Amino acid sequence: MEHDELYELVFTATQDALRDASGGGDIRLSRRMVGGSVVFRDSDGRTIKEQDAAAFFKKVTSVRDKLRVLEQKVNGHKGLGYADKAELQAYITRAYGSLTTFNFLFRDDDDRFKGTGG
Numbered sequence: 001m002e003h004d005e006l007y008e009l010v011f012t013a014t015q016d017a018l019r020d021a022s023g024g025g026d027i028r029l030s031r032r033m034v035g036g037s038v039v040f041r042d043s044d045g046r047t048i049k050e051q052d053a054a055a056f057f058k059k060v061t062s063v064r065d066k067l068r069v070l071e072q073k074v075n076g077h078k079g080l081g082y083a084d085k086a087e088l089q090a091y092i093t094r095a096y097g098s099l100t101t102f103n104f105l106f107r108d109d110d111d112r113f114k115g116t117g118g
Helices: 003-021 053-076 082-105
Strands: 037-041 047-052
Touching: 003 082, 037 053, 047 053, 053 082
Parallel strands: none
Antiparallel strands: 037 047
């Protein structure tokens, strides 16, 4: 892992920890999604699953909360070495990046998922 990549991982983790320690802020659903739904359709256009946008939003933010807990546990684990922690942190950061698909659900830009580029 490059020195710059490791710095970015530590910097991002520190920012997240500071935001969590200050109460994490009020995460809100985008105004345009209030009362809306998320629909999954198959290739024939049939609706396979329709989910209330607010319920879907709660599930997505729940995944984020669980990733943050995992991140804290990895960083605080006494049995893991520095290199192991950095490697696991990289996977967590990539998981956040994969979740950027769902950023349209968030009202505030600061609450959106950020991958390795953000």
